[in-house]
Amino acid sequence: MAAGALAPDLDSHGVAAWVRGRPVVVGLVATVVLLVSIVLGVGLGSVQIGPNETVGVILWKTLGVRIGLDWSAASEAIIWDLRLPRVLTAMVIGSGLAVAGATFQGLLRNPLADPYVLGTASGAALGAAIAVLIPVQIVLIEFGLLHAFAFAGALLSAYVVFRLGGSGGAGGLTRLLLTGYAVGSVLAALLTMAMYVSGADLRQIFSFLLGGLAGASWARLVVAAPLIIGACVLMMVRSRSLDGLLLGDAAASHLGIDVRHERGILLALASLATAAGVAISGLIGFVGLVVPHVVRLVVGPAARRVLPISAIVGAALLSAADLVARLVGDVPVGVVMALLGAPFFLFLLQRTRSSYEL
Amino acid sequence: MTAVAPILAAHDVTVAYGDRRVVDAATFEVGGGERVALVGPNGAGKSSLLRAMTGVLRPSSGSVHLCGAPIDTVERSAVARTIAVVPELIQLPFEMPVHEVVALGRLPHEPPFTGLRTTDHLAVAGAMDRVGIAHLAHRDVRELSMGERQLVFIAVAVAQSAQILVLDEPTAHLDIRHQVDVMELLVDLNQRDGTTVVAVLHDLALAAHFFPRVAVLSGGRIVADGAPAATLGPEQIRSVFGVDPALVRLPVGAS
Numbered sequence: 001m002a003a004g005a006l007a008p009d010l011d012s013h014g015v016a017a018w019v020r021g022r023p024v025v026v027g028l029v030a031t032v033v034l035l036v037s038i039v040l041g042v043g044l045g046s047v048q049i050g051p052n053e054t055v056g057v058i059l060w061k062t063l064g065v066r067i068g069l070d071w072s073a074a075s076e077a078i079i080w081d082l083r084l085p086r087v088l089t090a091m092v093i094g095s096g097l098a099v100a101g102a103t104f105q106g107l108l109r110n111p112l113a114d115p116y117v118l119g120t121a122s123g124a125a126l127g128a129a130i131a132v133l134i135p136v137q138i139v140l141i142e143f144g145l146l147h148a149f150a151f152a153g154a155l156l157s158a159y160v161v162f163r164l165g166g167s168g169g170a171g172g173l174t175r176l177l178l179t180g181y182a183v184g185s186v187l188a189a190l191l192t193m194a195m196y197v198s199g200a201d202l203r204q205i206f207s208f209l210l211g212g213l214a215g216a217s218w219a220r221l222v223v224a225a226p227l228i229i230g231a232c233v234l235m236m237v238r239s240r241s242l243d244g245l246l247l248g249d250a251a252a253s254h255l256g257i258d259v260r261h262e263r264g265i266l267l268a269l270a271s272l273a274t275a276a277g278v279a280i281s282g283l284i285g286f287v288g289l290v291v292p293h294v295v296r297l298v299v300g301p302a303a304r305r306v307l308p309i310s311a312i313v314g315a316a317l318l319s320a321a322d323l324v325a326r327l328v329g330d331v332p333v334g335v336v337m338a339l340l341g342a343p344f345f346l347f348l349l350q351r352t353r354s355s356y357e358l
Numbered sequence: 359m360t361a362v363a364p365i366l367a368a369h370d371v372t373v374a375y376g377d378r379r380v381v382d383a384a385t386f387e388v389g390g391g392e393r394v395a396l397v398g399p400n401g402a403g404k405s406s407l408l409r410a411m412t413g414v415l416r417p418s419s420g421s422v423h424l425c426g427a428p429i430d431t432v433e434r435s436a437v438a439r440t441i442a443v444v445p446e447l448i449q450l451p452f453e454m455p456v457h458e459v460v461a462l463g464r465l466p467h468e469p470p471f472t473g474l475r476t477t478d479h480l481a482v483a484g485a486m487d488r489v490g491i492a493h494l495a496h497r498d499v500r501e502l503s504m505g506e507r508q509l510v511f512i513a514v515a516v517a518q519s520a521q522i523l524v525l526d527e528p529t530a531h532l533d534i535r536h537q538v539d540v541m542e543l544l545v546d547l548n549q550r551d552g553t554t555v556v557a558v559l560h561d562l563a564l565a566a567h568f569f570p571r572v573a574v575l576s577g578g579r580i581v582a583d584g585a586p587a588a589t590l591g592p593e594q595i596r597s598v599f600g601v602d603p604a605l606v607r608l609p610v611g612a613s
Contacts, residue, residue, distance in 0.1 A: 244462055253434065257435075300455065
């Protein structure tokens with residue numbers, strides 16, 4: 001509608017313009033891809049399970065509907081207890097990272113920003129590592145602690161970077177990014193140190209560094225999903241502020257946006273979405289960088305379209321990457337993401353006509 | 359000079375960065391429906407005074423009133439519905455079509471969550487028409503020339519449909535023909551729509567020709583304020599700008 005009302009001449013940009021005017025079509029296509037990747041992700045693995053059986057078990061367990069098929073108890077256990085929580089966890093974390101990435105890119109007015117650039121993800125990983133080192137044995141508290149520490153770590157590092165690097169206004173973006181790099185390095189060093197002193201917990205902390213979904217379970221998903229989905233929805237609600245902030249602090253403020261307030265809220269939400277994911281999966285790169293990039297190329301820069309579609313694409317991408325990771329022989333998905341994501345990103349950079357300004 | 363009750367008023371406003379007083383107890387009132395140019399040499403404090411008067415910079419001392427209320431007590435979005443500001447040139451981080459940038463001018467009017475309504479779309483199309491950039495609607499702002507970009511941000515402010523339009527050097531990147539177009543647009547907005555216009559200008563000839571009131575800022579103080587014939591006389595030009603008045607041919611003799 002937004003473009004349609006004003007855009008009689010779409011010929012100039014052909015297909016791209018047609019797609020751009022129809023974010024709903026893009027959203028629908030992405031949703032179908034998402035559903036297919038659920039069925040594939042749950043069905044494929046060391047034990048292959050057919051799509052009929054997969055859909056049958058999921059429908060029976062979720063809606064109580066039988067579709068006239070039989071399956072073994074083993075299949076049901078594999079589908080319901082092992083693979084489905086893992087696939088859903090990948091999807092939730094993927095959308096959280098993608099939406100957080102889109103938000104960071106908007107807030108920092110920089111296409112190179114992602115949940116890593118301000119040290120946010122590293123801060124979350126360090127927080128989670130510290131939580132692992134604290135000797136608490138009760139399962140529920142342990143999960144709560146993990147998320148609380150990861151969020152605190154993420155927020156604290158984002159805050160420190162913003163304080164030291166200036167808010168990024170008035171040409172200070174380069175300084176902000178360099179500050180993020182430096183703080184991120186300190187956090188990575190601290191994480192290594194945590195590994196060094198961790199003793200028996202080494203394996204778990206090491207997996208935070210590699211980024212993997214082997215630790216996914218219903219119990220963890222139930223804690224993380226509401227945090228991530230809630231944060232993403234709240235970021236989407238603030239889409240227009242994000243659009244306004246693209247013009248820079250002064251202009252946004254002249255358009256009636258309370259810049260400090262809005263930026264603080266959006267930063268906290270993006271940190272929360274990142275941290276709740278990192279607490280389960282550890283550091284997974286490139287989702288938050290590549291997804292918003294691609295989505296923006298297809299539907300344009302308006303946050304109202306970029307955020308929701310990034311959420312769907314991020315979910316599909318990370319679940320697909322995790323499927324690849326499992327099929328190759330249980331490689332950490334963070335490794336797969338980096339191996340596939342980085343070259344793809346380079347390919348994108350080569351193709352884009354427009355220049356990038358820091 | 360202000361016959362009407364001031365819609366925007368700065369009283370004894372001082373803006374200081376550290377020890378340096380950029381604006382020094384300046385008093386500057388703008389009446390509803392006026393068209394005022396603010397001129398002065400580089401570093402005179404014009405931009406700082408504007409920033410204080412639009413509520414984005416808190417003065418060290420003094421007060422700014424918008425429609426009679428202290429501006430820092432007025433909600434940001436309410437200020438934005440009353441004052442539209444054309445800022446200095448903006449760089450955009452992403453490819454962005456012109457009509458979507460102009461639509462950002464509707465931000466203070468949009469109800470939350472619903473997005474742009476029909477009235478907003480009309481205002482956006484109207485603003486692009488009026489500024490003369492309708493043919494650029496689907497172009498990427500970053501691909502435009504400096505002058506065209508300047509026009510886009512003027513259109514953003516027009517779409518904001520505020521009572522007061524504040525411009526900081528709106529003609530800085532424009533060629534002479536576009537400079538005159540923008541000046542005529544400002545006159546038209548002022549006379550036809552009753553929009554109050556406050557513009558910082560470097561070009562004294564444009565100020566003198568298109569503005570019935572010209573205020574001169576020097577060393578952070580308003581040193582002259584009134585009709586251009588009085589405020590842009592040879593002695594002001596010599597003392598304020600430090601140049602030989604013969605170099606500046608102003609159309610003030612005619613008015």
